[in-house]
Amino acid sequence: MASFLQRRRSATRFIVALFGLICASALAGKAQETAPLGHNQSQPAPLVQEHKTVRVSDHVYVIPDGRVNLVPNIGIIVGSRATLVVDAGMGPRNGQVVLRELAKVSKNADLYLTTTHFHPEHVTGAQAFPPSARVIRSEVQQEEVVHKQPEFIRNFSNRTPEIKALLQEVKPRPPDILFDHEMKLDLGGVKARLFWVGPAHTRGDTAIYIEEDKVLFTGDVVLNRFFPIFPDPDASGKNWLAILNQFEVTIVPGHGEVGDAGLVSKEQSYLKGLQSRVAELKAQGKSSKEALQLLSPEFQLKYPDWENPGWIADAVARFYSEPD
Numbered sequence: 001m002a003s004f005l006q007r008r009r010s011a012t013r014f015i016v017a018l019f020g021l022i023c024a025s026a027l028a029g030k031a032q033e034t035a036p037l038g039h040n041q042s043q044p045a046p047l048v049q050e051h052k053t054v055r056v057s058d059h060v061y062v063i064p065d066g067r068v069n070l071v072p073n074i075g076i077i078v079g080s081r082a083t084l085v086v087d088a089g090m091g092p093r094n095g096q097v098v099l100r101e102l103a104k105v106s107k108n109a110d111l112y113l114t115t116t117h118f119h120p121e122h123v124t125g126a127q128a129f130p131p132s133a134r135v136i137r138s139e140v141q142q143e144e145v146v147h148k149q150p151e152f153i154r155n156f157s158n159r160t161p162e163i164k165a166l167l168q169e170v171k172p173r174p175p176d177i178l179f180d181h182e183m184k185l186d187l188g189g190v191k192a193r194l195f196w197v198g199p200a201h202t203r204g205d206t207a208i209y210i211e212e213d214k215v216l217f218t219g220d221v222v223l224n225r226f227f228p229i230f231p232d233p234d235a236s237g238k239n240w241l242a243i244l245n246q247f248e249v250t251i252v253p254g255h256g257e258v259g260d261a262g263l264v265s266k267e268q269s270y271l272k273g274l275q276s277r278v279a280e281l282k283a284q285g286k287s288s289k290e291a292l293q294l295l296s297p298e299f300q301l302k303y304p305d306w307e308n309p310g311w312i313a314d315a316v317a318r319f320y321s322e323p324d
């Protein structure tokens with residue numbers, strides 16, 4: 001995992017025996033990023049949520065988007081020495097919320113901000129950050145901030161009065177650190193690797209990998225339950241697919257063929273499915289043996305190409321005897 005994403009566009013696939021990747025994706029709705037100009041009062045204002053910050057691993061916190069359009073998931077990575085924020089929300093008012101949430105989880109004076117891509121809801125909250133905070137982004141993304149963001153701000157501002165108010169006083173905030181392909185940031189006890197991976201959603205798409213915690217911030221290159229957004233002709237479907245290959249990890253299981261991350265969710269869904277069926281039957285007063293007689297054929301039918309069906313019995317017995 002240490003060499004994960006080491007070389008941009010490298011064809012290397014990474015072989016790992018254990019896998020703990022969490023994808024915290026920055027989400028944005030299709031309706032917003034591609035909708036024609038015009039007012040749409042039915043949308044909730046794109047406000048970063050207060051008091052909702054969750055810890056997703058030892059060093060990583062996320063302010064969840066709440067599935068509100070034009071609010072990204074925001075990351076806060078806390079080391080012993082410094083803190084990195086990933087994406088800033090739309091406009092200084094949202095940036096202030098990010099800073100208030102940040103203050104709850106980190107007392108580090110040393111602060112970095114990076115952005116996954118140039119779209120205003122990811123970048124323009126930067127204005128609220130103190131002058132001592134250092135803004136980091138890739139050269140390609142910075143070029144898009146300069147040349148494309150003003151038009152996006154105009155376009156977004158025409159959509160609703162709330163968005164217009166959020167973007168009203170936005171001024172460009174130049175970056176303090178630019179990198180070409182990748183850079184490593186040591187936050188003290190935890191390292192972040194920043195990679196330019198675009199073009200997919202935008203030319204400057206940047207991913208951030210938190211090595212010790214095995215957490216990957218994908219920006220809008222990976223969304224959860226949103227269709228991928230192609231906001232302008234700089235987006236690339238072909239390259240998008242290649243980038244997803246790069247994010248992919250290979251799992252070498254203890255038995256059976258080498259596979260991808262799908263193996264983890266398959267195993268999860270088998271175990272979770274069996275656990276909940278056992279609990280159901282137990283609640284109905286069925287014995288462990290009766291549960292097995294029902295569940296063995298049921299799960300063999302669900303997983304027709306899985307071998308060793310004899311082990312279903314022992315799994316049922318385990319779940320049956322384990323306290324909830």
Ligand SMILES: [Zn+2]
Pocket residue numbers: 028033117119201220
């Ligand atoms: Zn976007």
